[in-house]
Amino acid sequence: MSSIAVPPPPEASRTPLAQLRERFGTRAVAIALALLVELLLALLLLTIAPKILSPPDKTVPLKTFGVSPEPESAPEPPSDARPAAAEPRPSARAQPRDAEVPPTPDPVVADPVPEPPVLLDIPLSRMPDISTLPRRPAAGPAAPARRVAGPPAPGPDPGDSRRVEGRGPNGEPLYAASWFREPYDSELRGYLSTARPPGWALIACRTVADYRIDSCTLLDEYPDGAQIGRAVLAAAWQFRVRPPRLRGQYQVGEWVRIRIDYEVGSTRVR
Known part of the structure; x- marks a missing residue:
């Protein structure tokens, strides 16, 4: 039985990837593919990055506020229908500092003068005789002191020995x-x-x-x-x-x- 040898295909009909694999081996082809993928990712990031990092077109302007005391309201003019007692009194701010009211001294109260006692003119014939007044009865003999009974003395216990x-x-x-x-x-x-x-x-x-x-x-x-x-x-x-x-x-x-x-x-x- 005879064998027939098949000749390799010509170089013109092989793909570039097959040619690289035959020339540099399988590992070199894998490295080349990895570099190509990384290059594509870098191009993609550079395309998207300017949109993320660019500042916004519109800016919000800052507003400033001023703080000033409110103007005091003008006092109301007195009305004819309002009684005089209900008119508002001037505040303490309207009074000048130099016009201080001096303190009012306490009134001096004089001690009351006692009135002289009234003397009754009683004739001596109407005065009672002291000797005829009843006297206090003489004290009788002192009552005997009351004896206070204390607690009974403890007696022998019924169960004690004789x-x-x-x-x-x-x-x-x-x-x-x-x-x-x-x-x-x-x-x-x-x-x-x-x-x-x-x-x-x-x-x-x-x-x-x-x-x-x-x-x-x-x-x-x-x-x-x-x-x-x-x-x-x-x-x-x-x-x-x-x-x-x-x-x-x-x-x-x-x-x-x-x-x-x-x-x-x-x-x-x-």
Whole structure:
């Protein structure tokens, strides 16, 4: 099989753009086109710019205004129909400065002359006798001073502890003991085993925290020498007693009086 070679077209039949592309290449043609477009834009701007930058044909003339005081209006001539009292008074501007009105002095007012008193001619026979006039009654005895009652003295609170006879070791007041928990027979039986019933012992103790007592001392016992007081003092560390209550408050540290009765086969606390 044979191939036929096609000869290139002659240069006369090719366009200028094709000739430039073959001679300078594709990039040169693009640069030339860009320069041509910029040249056309510059010509367009130069054509439009004179119309934008040219000043307007007509100018607005400036107007000037003058400021001058208004002329004063001439006073109206007096009319026959208008009363004289209604005529306008001349203004202060029309009066000259030299013609100042002197101040009017205050009028002097003389003090009024008192008139002499009128004397009545009363004969002595008509004058009353002073000795016959009623006298002021003599003052009687002074009334006793009225006693003003003040507020009543505050009495003891119904819930306060009862005060009992006797004193503590240093003269402290004693209050009746209020048991927080009465001692059990088993707590007293071992200590009272050496005592001789029947009888009783009376002791005074100081209250401390946790419903306990300490510093107990013997006040009295019956019968003498029965050893009941010594046994109660030895067992007092187990007692649980409330502090005395004064004015509604518990007073820890106050002294209480405790009595223990010991009978045959039983004990009783007070």
